[in-house]
Amino acid sequence: YKKKYQPQRATSFKCLDGHIVRSKGELIIDNHLYRLGLEHEYENTIRIRGKPLKYDWYLPDYKAYIEYWGYYGKNYMKRKAEKLQMYRKGNLKLISIEDIMLKDIYSNLEKELSKIIKIKNLNSEKKHCPNCGMELDKRF
DSSP states (O other), X not given: OOOOOOOSSOOOEEOTTSOXXXXXXXXXXXXXXXXXXXXXXXXXXXXXXXXXXXXXXXXXXXXXXXXXXXXOSHHHHHHHHHHHHHHHHTTOEEEEEEGGGGGGHHHHHHHHHHHHSOOTTOOTTSOBOTTTOOBOOTXX
C-alpha cells in the first residue's frame, strides 16, 4: 500500500467561475484564467500509457495543461517528478507554476501562458490585488 500525499488540512475556496479549489494559490490562478477568458477544466484525470494522471487545469482550446506546485516535502517532490515525467512521456504541453511565482502571479502566469499559447489582451503591465485579483489603480 502506497500512501498518497495529502495536504495537512483540507480547505476549499470558491472561484469566480464556480470551481471549488483546494488552496489560495489555486484560487488566484483559476480566477486569472477566468478573467483572461480562457476556457479551463479543473482537476480531472487522464491516462498516459495506461497510467492515470490527475492534472490541476486543462485548457481544451490549446490542448495544454497547467500544474501548480504549491507544496513541499519529500513525498510531494517525488510525486512532482513522477508527474513531470508523465507529461514528457505523453508529449503534452505543460505550464508549471511554482509557489514562488505567486508573488507576481498575473504577469508570471501570462508569461508562462505566452510560451505555449497566444493570448489576446495580455495585461501584465497592470497590477492586481494579490488576494482578490481586482485590478489596482495607479496609486499602487
